[in-house]
Amino acid sequence: MRNPTLHDVARAAGVSYSTADRVLNERGGVAEKSVLRVRHAIEKLGYRRDIHAANLSRRRSYAFRFYLPHGDHSFFSILRQTVEQQARQRLADRIAIAIHEVPALDAEALADQLLLIGRQDCDCVAFVGADSARLTQAVSRLAGMGIPAISLISDAAGDARAQYVGIDNRVAGRTAGRLIRLAHSRRSGRILPILGKLGVRDHRDRLDGAREVLAETPALQVLAPLEILDRPERMRDSLTAALHADPGVTGIYSIGAGNRALIDILGRLAAPRPFAVLHELTPQTRPALESGLIDAIIDQKPAEEIRSAIDAMKAIADRQTPPATDITPTIYLKDNLPGPAGNGGPA
Amino acid sequence: MRNPTLHDVARAAGVSYSTADRVLNERGGVAEKSVLRVRHAIEKLGYRRDIHAANLSRRRSYAFRFYLPHGDHSFFSILRQTVEQQARQRLADRIAIAIHEVPALDAEALADQLLLIGRQDCDCVAFVGADSARLTQAVSRLAGMGIPAISLISDAAGDARAQYVGIDNRVAGRTAGRLIRLAHSRRSGRILPILGKLGVRDHRDRLDGAREVLAETPALQVLAPLEILDRPERMRDSLTAALHADPGVTGIYSIGAGNRALIDILGRLAAPRPFAVLHELTPQTRPALESGLIDAIIDQKPAEEIRSAIDAMKAIADRQTPPATDITPTIYLKDNLPGPAGNGGPA
DNA sequence: TCAAAAATGATTGACGTCTGTCTTTTTTAG
DNA sequence: CTAAAAAAGACAGACGTCAATCATTTTTGA
Secondary structure, eight states, X not given: OOOOOHHHHHHHHTSOHHHHHHHHTTOOOOOHHHHHHHHHHHHHHTOOOOHHHHHHHTTOOEEEEEXXXXXXXXHHHHHHHHHHHHHHHHXXXXXXXXXXXXXXXXXXXXXXXXXXXXXXTOSEEEEXXXXXXXXXXXXXXXXXXXXXXXXXXXXXXXXXXXXXXXOOHHHHHXXXXXXHHHHTTTOOEEEEEEESOTTSHHHHHHHHHHHHHXXXXXXXXXXXXXEOTTOHHHHHHHHHHHHHHOTTEEEEEEOSSOHHHHHHHHHHSOSSOOEEEEESOOTTHHHHHHTTSSOEEEEOOHHHHHHHHHHHHHHHHTTSOOOOOOOOOEEEOSSSOOOTTOSSSOO | OOOOOHHHHHHHHTSOHHHHHHHHTTOOOOOXXXXXXXXXXXXXXXXXXXXXXXXXXTTOOEEEEEEEEESSOHXXXXXXXXXXXXXXXHGGGTEEEEEEEEEXXXXXXXXXXXXXXXXXXXXXXXXXXXXXXXXXXXXXXXXXXXXXXXXXXXXXXXXXXXXXXXXXXXXXXXXXXXXXXXXXXXXXXXXXXXXXXXXXXXXXXXXXXXXXXXXXXXXXXXXXXXXXXXXXXXXXXXXXXXXXXXXXXXXXXXXXXXXXXXXXXXXXXXXXXOEEEEESOOTTHHHHXXXXXXXXXXXXXXXXXXHHHHHHHHHHHTTSOOOOOOOOOEEEOSSSOOOTTXXXXXX
């Protein structure tokens, strides 16, 4: 019942170990008929190379790099912690993960960093996507050097990247929209979207998604989105102004960051607060949900994402077909929040 | 920058490899001061045993057993498929998973099976929990034999089981309740819970959870639960009767199985259908959600569960502290369904 | 102080694979 | 038919750990 070894394969194929090895590792210099016999024996015995023994023998270890945005967004720091934690766990699997911080939302700076990577530096790269032609160039260059790159959180670099691991933002927007619709049951209402920047594709996608769903109910009117440009004081001022100007707002969809200020304002509002949906479970948003200041959080489960990303990177590095990563936006209500420790990994 | 080996540790501790090995593997016969020196060196160098080399050397492989309910519930067949799929993947990690089918919802039959397990048969067992004193006994016996067992989906066997991997059903019920509450916004309503059997603890837990949340809104009345005892025709008859008797039902919470019949009936109802929440994403429930016959599915993400379970089993078998498994009930709306292929694993 | 016991050291052959070298056999071409 | 080239085989030393044996040193107690 032992798994067959390459020795078994060689014996079954009637060739020497050397020849079996030459076939398995495509070293060349083997007659066609021997190749076939070995291939056939592999098939017949169901031989699978012991990847750990192989890695041990060739002293292989996996060097991966994560390029993560640096900034005081809580989401980014959660992301970073998650990667650090997983990095610790994967050490036992010979996976060494290095984290490189780059300025947040700066595709050019990211491209610069990626352009500095040398052939020997790592086996695979993961980066948080952003839109930029130079970024695409940089990723293509990496691909040319044999270093695959995967985009995280936000897709980018078109076909140059080996894979995207993250949610579909239109789906996330639709989900938020569905929740808001649901919460209005048959009442009419006015929904206020708030986003960082209309120029950011992810934000537009979420907005579009929400609009799609909300448009199905004529009684719900989607107001012009507030653009807060990642500045808390802008959130404070615009939102306060908007709520004053239109006291009939029944729903708020906060698409981007700046939730701290938003929650502050919600806390000061009188009794029938608008139904509020936010993105990302953070130390700020969680208590707001628990105390009922907001009603739902759409989360992308960074722990899952990172885990999938590393799995994909390993598969790619091993030249296997990477697993299908199907990251779906999750809905947190007051009741189904994960345990406090929980970003999914070991305590 | 190579990771330190046990040779390095021995050298740093000023002892022979043998002694370091004796300390590491607790073989005894080492003077206290040597033990300390080795421990210190391990600490100082940050030595971590190369678990793959170790497994290779001792020809260790992990034999796990899953005891899964056999039946025509779609959830169970999904579960089975998920285990099979993960089993295939983990093969590369020297994990051999055997699936044993037991009659569904029959704790005694399960206990019987577990009692048959011999010391050499496997390293760890996972079973879908059920309530029974004999089951607890069987699990205790296994523990005594050095075979840890973990409960899946439904917790059982008290402290005898090494870990529980699954959702908290009260949380699931609360989540369903929250959704229903949310969908009523300020309207009043009458909620009809439907469950398999009041005697089943998981079903009670879900019901209790939903009640807790719904009780917060006096305008929502929770009707007496329909008990359908896993018989489709009972679902058809009781539900039809109940809806006739009380046309004012605005919400349905289906706690257990039998959703096929439920969906049939919902399909025949006139326009303002009650808001319906079901459990488990299956080939039956999914199209119902997509077509709007039902409004939400609470899912326990079996793929995640199985993955966590196997991780936990491996950790336990390696005598490490198992990772904290934090399985949270997920809400699926029409929009955030996973890809069709997707039960989370590779395609 | 000496023998017994305890502790330590030295060494070896696995585990399954990789990689290199060197020899032998077979095939091919002239 | 012969020389060269191609293919195949044999073998050995790694990788890091385990597990066992045997020899040597140190400690202990009478």
